[in-house]
Amino acid sequence: MSDEINEKGAAQVKEGKTAPKDWNLQDVLPKNPEPWYKQRHLLLLNLAMVVPALSSTTNGYDGSMLNGLQSMNQWQDYFGHPTGTRLGSLGNGTIFGQILALPIVPWLCDHTGRRFPIFLGSALLVIGAILQAAAQNYGMFLASRMIIGFGGLIAVEPSPLLISELAYPTHRAVITAYYNNLWYLGAILAAWVTYGTYFMGPSNSWSWRIPSLLQGFMPLLQVLFVYLLPESPRYLILKGRHDEARKVLVKHHAGGDESSPLVEFEMKEITLQIEESQNSSGTGYGEFLKTKGNRHRLFLIIVVPAMMQISGNGLISYYLHLILDSIGYTSAPAQLRINGGLMVYSFGISVILASFVEIAGRRRLFLISTVGMMCSFIIWTILSAINEQRAFKDTSLGAGVITMIFIFNLFYNMGLNGPPWLYVCEILPTHLRAKGVNIMQLSATCVLIFNGYANPVAMEAISWKYYIVYCCVLAVEIVLVYFFFPETKGRSLEEVAFIFDGDKAFGENHSTEAIATKEIEA
Template sequence: MSDSKDKTANIVHNIQSISDQQNSSTAFEIDKEIDSYVYHDKSWWHYSHFIKLHWFIFALTLSSTNSGYDGSMLNGLQSLSSWQDAMGHPKGYVLGALANGTTFGSIICIPVAAWISDRWGRKYGIAIGTSITVIGAVLQGASTNYAFFFVARAVIGFGFGITSLASPILIAEIAFPTYRPTSTAIYNVCWYLGATIAAWVTYGTRLITNSYSWRIPSYLQGIIPLCQIVIIWWIPESPRYLVSRGRIEEAKKFLFKYHTGNDTSERATNLVNFELLEIEQALELEKLNSQSKYTDFIMIKSFRKRLFLLMFTGAMTQLSGNGLVSYYLNLVLNSIGITEEKEQLQINGCLMIYNLVISAVIAFTCYWFRRRTLFLASTAGMLISYILWTILSAINQQRGFEHALGQGVLAMIFIYYLSYNTGLNGLPYLYVTEILPYTHRAKGLNIYGLTVNTTLIYNGFVNPIAMASIDWKYYIVYCCILAVEFVTVYFTFVETYGYTLEEVAAVFGDESVSKPFDQKSFEKPSSEHVEYEKNADV
């Protein structure tokens, strides 16, 4: 224990040394808050350098379209008789394995994804991941049977696993500080952009009477990754990566160009110097991260609470009933008597457009609300809509699939997704980041990701089997799960809104709070932090 304290003290000393060096070289006193250096008084679209930077960020968010495209495409393909014939009419666990193909690939790439981005840079990580995804899409389109199609999907998942790690990291590391939370949250919104594209592509290709009705959507899964391969070389490398490699001048050049518009005034120079200091301090703190252990999440009381929240939040994102519609919408529609191919594809396409709009609106406004409030509103809304969904489905089947009741179920699906997107689309990643101290953040996110992938596998195998066996009765399981989620969120989730990342440690009862920028004792949420979140210009 004393050795750990000595190491921590050394690192804090190193951080202070960096701060002293920075002070002496810049002729101004380093303040503790980024707000002291942000001097732009207009919205971002009034500045050409921000427009260009945000265009780069948008190009990076396209990485998440692949996952959305994949789920929506598979939904659409299941409605195509030509695909069913080519794959041997998969059902139950056979269909589940196919749906999980990309998940298996993503799990396999976990050991190498972070290493690639740290070793060669975020840009090269994205380039490698998208290249593998394009290869997988070509193999998928050329598939001749179930096994071929499954392997192709695993290749796609492997490539996406690398890209989905590197892209959000690069977004967070190049974004301007006050726009960083929204820029990061928008990443997951593009999941629905990919889903919308796939839904309407499969709707259009349904008119083709041969195998190209499903081959074309499969090939097109590689189009957006191919575009990213071309665009990525114009996107700048992360200044944090550059600093970690000793390329300080390149990092400073990036910050001046994209965060100040090459403004050389004193206030712009102060902003750049502060950001460089912040990066250097974070790199010093990574030495603490190397001392942390996964067993801390079990051995330390406050970390056991964090472990529970990490795993429960990850499970909620995939185990709240959304897996039924994401990959098996046709089974849900069949259960309420909507079996016509064209109508199923139209519903899939309209649902994805709806989700895209709703999730985008929420991403731009969620920072005005408390995290716990959003989780409670989300789980309550999902629970109510699922209960009504279940009741209407039961009555609909008893009455021989009346059109009006079927439309009622559809309405509940749309209401359900309004609730889901409110709390479980972009918010979970932000929340789990806030509850983790810097020393354990990377390991905590790995636990969170593993939980998400585990529940995805459950969805892939259990959902199609249960739907084929008991139809609407399976919804009762999710009603129970959602009820447990609401109660658990109410009694166990801590509020992180308004707290700095360091102050959250006190909420968990940590004995000491390490603050590299401010050593004040914890008292209450920082008013500056609250105003920062409310006024962050989107």
């Protein structure tokens, strides 16, 4: 983009021209040759994003910790070797708590902002972790996990909202995609903590109490530091607090430059989109059924989280020890090492792959991911079947299954780890974003309940044959992505509305011209 065009775009914004046809983000971006990490305000802003992202880290810690505990003889002996629905209840303990939190979270996000729910949920998580570590019986352990689930959901829902609504415009896509990748950071910590504490002694309950207590560490950091972040400028504008929103944008996006064209551009674009959305619709859940665009959004925010949980990854996340048992890897230290190695591997590739969301696009990543998962799952199923027929005597077949698990995780992380939270947050308008994310969580919760009870029972009953179900599910997912997932890359958080709302995105008089302008610029 030439300097002449940049100066013209900046002048148009300063003159107060508010028609979308006159706007172009590239025209008003500061012409600073220094990379973002050498600009103090952007470096501090991006580092601050770690605080809300720790909600994802806590989730990852929980899944990996429960995997590790199930491989511990100390934990198994203490709680009477739970199996079937009894084991499923522990896996679903956090889900029960999340169900109780579902009606509360969107109200908190819409009426108190994005930061307070993170603070409240994290405080409850700390309490739950303490009770979990102090559990004296099965019932107390289950109750503590319900508290963890309740607080966890309250902290999780506003976290990606704050990231996507506060991030610098050109960093938003990648940073939001990184959010769910930090799930693996928590998983790595839990995997190797449980591996280390396993060797504390065959009857030492601290071998599982220490990992349980450490689950409260990341939430404690959020309690201490979340109020060092500013409130979401989009939430502030939604509440009519324009001056506060402008101060946030000036400080964190413009480095203190009060006359920044970028700030003027963002203020006008966000305000116009929110006002138009509020004029054309309300803010209740019923709005998702009133227009074709909102019905499409509703379909996606139900399907995307379901895909995140029902693509076979639930087996690895919570019941890896059952998979390893089924292929003859029954040694607790061996299982713990495999779990720890898988988490380190997944974290590395997920961070790398999330960096390509703007280059490859969301839809393409979803497609490659689902096709790759289905192919690796088919091979995984075949190798497991042959391995069982040969009474687990052929170690190469077991190694082949483990290889397929790693390859499956590669494709899962490509499309169903980082991109989903980014995709859901950007397809929702600001005034419906909190409720939309709540619907996303409800969809995920329903699938997690299924996973929690069906997976351990089915794995014990039919072993590898259960994998065929997931092969079929993945085939359906490929079809859904191909026909119903639109591409959203290259647009601001507000401009994505054009894909779903067409001429009504910014009002009847502007949107057609805006779309034409975007096409010419592309």
